[in-house]
Amino acid sequence: MxxxxxxxxxxxxxxxxxxxxxxxxxxxxxxxxxxxxxxxxxxxxxxxxxxxxxxxxxxxxxxxxxxxxxxxxxxxxxxxxxxxxxxxxxxxxxxxxxxxxxxxxxxxxxxxxxxxxxxxxxxxxVLQSWGGIVRVFPAVPSAWADVVLDRHLAEGAFEVTAARRGGRTRFVLVRSLAGEPLALRHGIAGAVTVRTPAGAPVPYRDRGDGTLDVDLPRGGEVLVHPAGGTPDLTIAPVPISTPGPRWGLPA
Structure with missing residues (x-):
């Protein structure tokens, strides 16, 4: 109805x-x-x-x-x-x-x-998981050129670590905590490499709209990044795009 x-x-x-x-x-x-x-x-x-x-x-x-x-x-x-x-x-x-x-x-x-x-x-x-799809950086404001996620939890018991630098997603790393099927919309333009962090290829199915279907075992990991390079997987604080007033901190 x-x-x-x-x-x-x-x-x-x-x-x-x-x-x-x-x-x-x-x-x-x-x-x-x-x-x-x-x-x-x-x-x-x-x-x-x-x-x-x-x-x-x-x-x-x-x-x-x-x-x-x-x-x-x-x-x-x-x-x-x-x-x-x-x-x-x-x-x-x-x-x-x-x-x-x-x-x-x-x-x-x-x-x-x-x-x-x-x-x-x-x-x-920075992360949405609904309708069975994990969406990485789905609505990042244009002023936020650099964004990182560190083990951010998504529906389906997935830990998502990802980095966006200079307005482009550099990598998405997903770890399954439960062994549920993963549908990942990675937000990376162009061809991608899909592998484990150690470099082994990971089987996947591409829906053609930027969404990958990956079967991960419990504890399994998949790394997605632009093809043709090796991403820096370092997670560190990013610069503040719009400084705000200090509160409760020394000058």
């Missing part, structure tokens, strides 16, 4: 339009986090975009949670710059309820789910 919609997108329920501002996006849970309606379904893209625009246009009741939620939804649309723009609104000190530099946040009292939701939005920028 289809979700109830009207001219503005998703409704709250049958006969109940999303007609006034609200901080929450309960009417869009099918998009995030459930992904039963998602951007990889072309027939649903206009609905997703219309619903997000309508929710964000009704600003009066928005709070920090609104901007982490809209950030994650934009990330699920694979729009990193838009997602980051929503997220940084949480830290606008001119607003009534900003998230502070120490990540604390309050409305009538402390609201711990808001900074935790912001952490999830950051995760959605």
């Amino acid at each position: 289809p979700y109830p919609v009207d001219a503005n997108g998703f409704m709250v329920g049958t006969g109940v339009p999303f007609a006034k501002s609200h901080r929450h996006y309960s009417h869009m849970l099918a998009v995030f986090p459930l992904a039963t309606v998602n951007w990889e379904q072309p027939e649903n893209r206009a609905l997703i975009e219309k619903s997000l625009r309508h929710w964000m246009s009704l600003e009066g009741a928005h709070r920090g949670y609104s901007y982490s939620g809209s950030g994650s939804i934009a990330a699920r649309m694979f729009r990193g710059d838009e997602a980051l723009a929503y997220l940084v609104k949480m830290f606008d000190t001119t607003s009534r309820y900003p998230v502070l530099e120490n990540t604390m946040y309050g409305e009538a009292g402390p609201v711990v789910e808001t900074p935790l939701s912001a952490a999830q939005t950051l995760h959605d920028l």
Whole structure:
């Protein structure tokens, strides 16, 4: 049965339009986090975009949670710059309820789910695993030329280590903790090499859209990198693209 919609997108329920501002996006849970309606379904893209625009246009009741939620939804649309723009609104000190530099946040009292939701939005920028596919660097903002992941957990019990330098993904290393089938969208343009870290080839199936199907045993690893070279697998802190105010640290 289809979700109830009207001219503005998703409704709250049958006969109940999303007609006034609200901080929450309960009417869009099918998009995030459930992904039963998602951007990889072309027939649903206009609905997703219309619903997000309508929710964000009704600003009066928005709070920090609104901007982490809209950030994650934009990330699920694979729009990193838009997602980051929503997220940084949480830290606008001119607003009534900003998230502070120490990540604390309050409305009538402390609201711990808001900074935790912001952490999830950051995760959605750099790694997404839904619909059976692990997506590496799916919505990285253009200002983030360098990004690293170090044993970041994805659905299916996969540890993902990856590096993006100069705006290009240099390698993706996945370790299986459970032996589940891996569908990996690596985000590397052009031909790739698929092997173990020690150099042995790893069998895989290429879906033709940048997604590889790999059968890994429990504890098995696969390394994917651009063909024709050997990547530097060093994981180290990356430069800060946009320095922020210091908090709780000596000058």
